[in-house]
Amino acid sequence: MDQLIAPTVAGALLVALVIALVGMTSVGCRKVTTEIAAGSTTEPSAETSAITSAKTSVGVSLVPADLGRPHSLPLPSSLSVAEYERHLFEFLNRREYKTLGWIPDKRVRDTGPYIKGKYYGTHPAVSIFYSPEIVRWLQGGKLHAIPNGAMIVKEQYEPPAARYAGLDEDKLFEQLSSWTVMVKDAAGSHDGWFWSNPAKDQKVVDNHQYPFDHPISGFGIYCVRCHASTRTVGETNEYTFAALRNIQGFPGEPLLFRVDDSWRKVVDHQQPATADTPTDDNSGENTDENTDESNEYLLTAKLKTSDRLDTSPLQ
Ligand code: HEC
Numbered sequence: 001m002d003q004l005i006a007p008t009v010a011g012a013l014l015v016a017l018v019i020a021l022v023g024m025t026s027v028g029c030r031k032v033t034t035e036i037a038a039g040s041t042t043e044p045s046a047e048t049s050a051i052t053s054a055k056t057s058v059g060v061s062l063v064p065a066d067l068g069r070p071h072s073l074p075l076p077s078s079l080s081v082a083e084y085e086r087h088l089f090e091f092l093n094r095r096e097y098k099t100l101g102w103i104p105d106k107r108v109r110d111t112g113p114y115i116k117g118k119y120y121g122t123h124p125a126v127s128i129f130y131s132p133e134i135v136r137w138l139q140g141g142k143l144h145a146i147p148n149g150a151m152i153v154k155e156q157y158e159p160p161a162a163r164y165a166g167l168d169e170d171k172l173f174e175q176l177s178s179w180t181v182m183v184k185d186a187a188g189s190h191d192g193w194f195w196s197n198p199a200k201d202q203k204v205v206d207n208h209q210y211p212f213d214h215p216i217s218g219f220g221i222y223c224v225r226c227h228a229s230t231r232t233v234g235e236t237n238e239y240t241f242a243a244l245r246n247i248q249g250f251p252g253e254p255l256l257f258r259v260d261d262s263w264r265k266v267v268d269h270q271q272p273a274t275a276d277t278p279t280d281d282n283s284g285e286n287t288d289e290n291t292d293e294s295n296e297y298l299l300t301a302k303l304k305t306s307d308r309l310d311t312s313p314l315q
Pocket residue numbers: 110111122123128152153154180181182195196197222223224225226227239240241242243255313314
């Protein structure tokens with residue numbers, strides 16, 4: 001009898017265990033689902049709700065009706081580079097493109113993968129604003145030349161874009177590190193674009209003096225070496241990768257890149273690592289602190305090095 005009961009009790013216990021495990025798993029799932037649903041319904045902007053409801057009722061995405069107003073800056077070819085920079089840098093630092101109602105990208109996005117503390121993007125994390133002529137050109141299938149004065153303003157943030165999830169507009173702008181900007185001006189050069197890469201609060205720089213740094217702005221500068229690869233065919237001759245899928249209110253999803261979790265570690269330990277940097281007193285010495293080989297230190301150091309060496313021209 002005992003021999004019969006023992007396996008039955010063991011079997012019952014096993015069944016109970018399986019039921020308990022299944023129960024726990026489905027509770028877990030339900031919780032996650034609720035969180036995702038809550039996350040996706042918090043504070044939709046008026047524009048997003050309008051677009052979403054249009055989507056559900058007619059089955060197509062509505063494009064934004066208002067593309068914003070054109071700017072009133074002079075054309076770059078009408079001034080010296082330094083004089084034009086003065087206008088442009090002020091326009092950027094006041095974030096006038098936003099005041100003018102230019103349509104931005106859907107969110108801050110990466111332009112390449114971020115793996116083991118190193119970023120492989122062509123630009124940092126970016127959020128782009130487009131002057132109305134650019135959006136109209138994209139909507140029209142890129143068939144005609146972009147009119148002079150049209151502008152693409154790219155806000156740049158330290159990668160990866162995941163750092164900025166959930167930040168409101170003002171908090172995000174506080175984190176901005178620089179811009180890259182393209183201004184259409186066919187009279188200025190063969191490719192027809194003026195290029196600029198100022199940091200936040202950038203001062204106008206005269207690059208014709210020692211140490212003859214590479215220019216921050218100009219026609220035909222190094223930006224063309226990549227952008228020429230996207231030159232549009234036929235007579236339009238435009239050097240932009242811009243695509244409607246990136247832009248708020250248009251269908252499609254921007255390109256996604258693989259981003260691992262190493263950036264979280266760098267952020268967590270940024271404070272101690274900074275405290276380890278040499279002071280004036282010991283800067284000449286190779287102290288233990290400077291050569292700390294701990295994982296945290298290396299990750300931070302790698303990020304700093306890669307910022308400086310690999311992506312600094314575009315930061
Ligand atoms: C290493 C190659 C490379 C260099 C150098 C480069 N770019 Fe780009 N740029 C790209 C790529 C690729 C994109 C598209 C990225 C995306 O949207 O994912 C891009 C996008 C942009 C955009 C957004 C509009 C567009 O064409 O998609 C602007 C504005 C821009 N770059 C400005 C500049 C400026 C100004 C410089 C020089 C200071 C520069 N770029 C140098 C590769 C480059």
